[in-house]
Amino acid sequence: MTASSPARAPADTTPTAPIVSIKNVNRRFKTPTGQIVTALQDVNLDIYPGEFISIIGPSGCGKSTLLRIVGDLLSPSDGQVTVNGKTPHEARLARDYGMVFQAAVLYDWRSVIKNIELPLEIMKYPPEKRRARAREMLNLVELADFADHYPWQLSGGMQQRVAIARALTFEPSILLMDEPFGALDEMTRERMNIELLKIWAKTQKTVIFITHSIHEAVYLSSRVIVMSARPGKLVKDIPITLPYPRGPEIRDSEEFFHLVSEVRSGLRA
Numbered sequence: 001m002t003a004s005s006p007a008r009a010p011a012d013t014t015p016t017a018p019i020v021s022i023k024n025v026n027r028r029f030k031t032p033t034g035q036i037v038t039a040l041q042d043v044n045l046d047i048y049p050g051e052f053i054s055i056i057g058p059s060g061c062g063k064s065t066l067l068r069i070v071g072d073l074l075s076p077s078d079g080q081v082t083v084n085g086k087t088p089h090e091a092r093l094a095r096d097y098g099m100v101f102q103a104a105v106l107y108d109w110r111s112v113i114k115n116i117e118l119p120l121e122i123m124k125y126p127p128e129k130r131r132a133r134a135r136e137m138l139n140l141v142e143l144a145d146f147a148d149h150y151p152w153q154l155s156g157g158m159q160q161r162v163a164i165a166r167a168l169t170f171e172p173s174i175l176l177m178d179e180p181f182g183a184l185d186e187m188t189r190e191r192m193n194i195e196l197l198k199i200w201a202k203t204q205k206t207v208i209f210i211t212h213s214i215h216e217a218v219y220l221s222s223r224v225i226v227m228s229a230r231p232g233k234l235v236k237d238i239p240i241t242l243p244y245p246r247g248p249e250i251r252d253s254e255e256f257f258h259l260v261s262e263v264r265s266g267l268r269a
Contacts, residue, residue, distance in 0.1 A: 172205070
């Protein structure tokens with residue numbers, strides 16, 4: 001299955017070329033006993049600038065593996081992936097994407113602002129530019145008052161906002177998110193969904209988001225990609241026609257429930 005046309009992003013743009021292109025990708029692993037396991041099979045997907053793409057599927061279906069291939073943390077066994085017209089490795093070296101994982105992965109001995117500055121510190125930015133950019137990102141995620149706090153002084157949701165700020169600090173064009181809210185309680189998770197949509201609307205980044213939650217995928221996304229059980233294949237590409245901006249009340253709409261049912265049907269298939 002190949003996505004043939006872009007879904008609507010917050011801005012009224014009509015992109016003509018994909019920012020991420022995945023062609024005929026397979027990924028195989030060898031187990032400790034020597035058995036060959038196919039995690040991904042014949043994956044084809046185009047993702048366009050400004051889209052919010054959620055990938056959902058059963059546990060072990062290869063959705064995180066696919067994200068890691070895009071992010072140059074794994075290589076495909078077969079097929080080709082391009083990111084901004086480059087190989088994933090070239091795109092990583094060019095800082096084309098930031099990554100956010102399920103755990104915030106913050107350094108407890110560094111303050112919030114120092115955690116956000118870290119990528120720029122590694123990239124040898126001057127201290128004053130690092131600090132100015134970090135403060136800009138803190139304002140974006142609405143944590144300016146917590147700049148001098150330490151991660152252990154923050155809630156789980158606040159820690160994830162710091163992780164998002166850090167991932168955006170060097171201005172990547174793509175944000176890769178691997179179940180970033182999976183460890184949060186339901187109420188915090190819903191608040192983080194709202195906050196993430198605000199950040200996406202302000203930054204216009206392309207987001208690739210891995211989730212196990214059907215409701216989360218529908219609420220956030222411009223498209224939901226449904227994967228089969230292993231070996232993971234793309235079985236359904238569902239445009240999410242809900243208008244932006246989306247408030248929490250949209251979860252009670254008839255259209256929302258219809259789209260949730262469509263995603264669930266894809267997972268059953």
